[in-house]
Amino acid sequence: MTLSQFLSDIYESFTVAEAKAEAPPAEEKEEASEDKEEEKEEAAAEEEEEEEEPEDIMPQLQEECQNSKKCAPYKHHYDECAERVQKWDDAEEGEREGKRESCVEEYFHLMHCTGDCVAPKLWAKLK
Amino acid sequence: MFSRNCLRQASRFSKSLPIRQTIRRNATDASKAGSEASQPGLTAAAYAATAAAIASSGWYFYQYGPTVHALSPAEEGLHPTKYPWAHAGFLTTFDHQALRRGFQVYREVCASCHSLSRVPWRTLVGVSHTVDEAKAMAEECEYDDEPNDNGDIEKRPGKLSDYIPAPYANDEAARAANQGALPPDLSLIVKGRHGGCDYIFSLLTGYPDEPPAGAAVPAGLNFNPYFPGTGIAMARVLYDGIVEYDDGTPATTSQMAKDVVEFLNWAAEPEMDERKKMGMKVLAITTVMLALSIWVKKYKWAPLKTRKIVYSPPKDLH
Numbered sequence: 001m002t003l004s005q006f007l008s009d010i011y012e013s014f015t016v017a018e019a020k021a022e023a024p025p026a027e028e029k030e031e032a033s034e035d036k037e038e039e040k041e042e043a044a045a046e047e048e049e050e051e052e053e054p055e056d057i058m059p060q061l062q063e064e065c066q067n068s069k070k071c072a073p074y075k076h077h078y079d080e081c082a083e084r085v086q087k088w089d090d091a092e093e094g095e096r097e098g099k100r101e102s103c104v105e106e107y108f109h110l111m112h113c114t115g116d117c118v119a120p121k122l123w124a125k126l127k
Numbered sequence: 128m129f130s131r132n133c134l135r136q137a138s139r140f141s142k143s144l145p146i147r148q149t150i151r152r153n154a155t156d157a158s159k160a161g162s163e164a165s166q167p168g169l170t171a172a173a174y175a176a177t178a179a180a181i182a183s184s185g186w187y188f189y190q191y192g193p194t195v196h197a198l199s200p201a202e203e204g205l206h207p208t209k210y211p212w213a214h215a216g217f218l219t220t221f222d223h224q225a226l227r228r229g230f231q232v233y234r235e236v237c238a239s240c241h242s243l244s245r246v247p248w249r250t251l252v253g254v255s256h257t258v259d260e261a262k263a264m265a266e267e268c269e270y271d272d273e274p275n276d277n278g279d280i281e282k283r284p285g286k287l288s289d290y291i292p293a294p295y296a297n298d299e300a301a302r303a304a305n306q307g308a309l310p311p312d313l314s315l316i317v318k319g320r321h322g323g324c325d326y327i328f329s330l331l332t333g334y335p336d337e338p339p340a341g342a343a344v345p346a347g348l349n350f351n352p353y354f355p356g357t358g359i360a361m362a363r364v365l366y367d368g369i370v371e372y373d374d375g376t377p378a379t380t381s382q383m384a385k386d387v388v389e390f391l392n393w394a395a396e397p398e399m400d401e402r403k404k405m406g407m408k409v410l411a412i413t414t415v416m417l418a419l420s421i422w423v424k425k426y427k428w429a430p431l432k433t434r435k436i437v438y439s440p441p442k443d444l445h
Contacts, residue, residue, distance in 0.1 A: 053368030054377035107339035115208030
């Protein structure tokens with residue numbers, strides 16, 4: 001929590017003029033009809049999209065972040081590790097060297113970097 | 128007296144000066160003479176002391192320097208990412224629309240396994256639902272009634288004062304239904320886990336499509352990096368569009384996770400909004416008291432600070 005956020009909170013607390021528990025019914029109807037009209041217009045444009053289930057933006061952001069300059073080294077390390085494991089799995093039993101490696105640690109480093117990168121972007125998109 | 132002392136000191140000073148000079152001369156002579164003799168020993172001592180210093184600090188670092196971890200990173204679990212929660216500020220409240228959506232997610236998704244046993248229906252009134260909505264939801268559930276005339280306990284529809292019913296009769300029933308894993312009660316889960324909101328959000332959204340290469344996932348468990356040990360009995364439950372929100376918000380995985388975590392934070396800290404308001408009251412009253420105290424101090428001290436005490440001796444006596 002930064003000082004600027006605290007100050008903006010104080011400013012916001014002064015700008016709240018009125019809060020109603022329930023909207024007046026007459027206005028609600030009008031709004032509803034307006035909404036319906038808007039919805040119809042939108043529905044015409046986005047009919048195909050509405051039928052589909054909403055798509056989460058988080059995996060997309062994560063992928064972008066993993067390819068960003070900051071997290072690319074971690075991604076590289078993880079990919080290398082995954083490759084080694086794959087090689088180990090592909091090799092026949094007699095030719096295998098050492099134990100089967102676990103890439104959990106590399107994955108942790110990658111996800112740690114990705115998480116820090118995704119958090120502010122995701123929060124800007126979510127309601 | 129004074130003049131005599133001065134003279135004495137001057138005579139002493141003049142006498143002592145040549146003696147000091149001779150001493151200095153002797154000292155310099157001695158050091159010059161002895162330097163060649165003592166230097167090799169001193170140098171050796173310096174090297175030895177330096178070596179000992181390096182060795183002892185190295186030994187200490189070897190003993191106590193590196194931290195020993197009892198757990199491997201996988202056993203420790205990945206620390207959750209810090210998210211900028213809207214309600215985390217000093218003056219910010221819960222987003223009550225999010226609470227309403229979050230309750231819907233809890234009711235439609237989480238409630239099939241997790242209880243919320245410390246939250247009665249009445250607490251939802253005015254927070255996320257109206258009285259009528261809360262009553263209607265309570266009436267959908269059945270509760271034990273008072274014993275009737277025959278002593279039998281009948282069922283009655285729920286009231287606002289009833290607690291939200293648990294999915295299982297007891298912990299053993301819950302374990303039996305979940306392959307031995309107990310779904311924890313969610314009433315205080317945000318307070319009961321390290322990382323709080325961040326942890327639960329990360330856990331809900333952190334299930335990878337497939338576990339990382341080489342990770343050991345025991346049978347019946349699922350891989351989640353944020354869960355200590357990475358093997359969690361709960362499978363991923365939040366999928367896009369699993370819930371349909373009343374207010375038209377797209378029910379994506381991350382949106383549902385955010386809403387339900389905010390709701391669970393409310394369940395754990397229902398007093399938060401009121402507490403922050405109380406904090407503002409305290410600050411406001413304190414500023415008033417400060418102003419008052421300064422004025423009172425000024426008023427009380429004014430006569431003391433401005434008074435003048437004058438002693439006028441009686442003139443006739445002397």
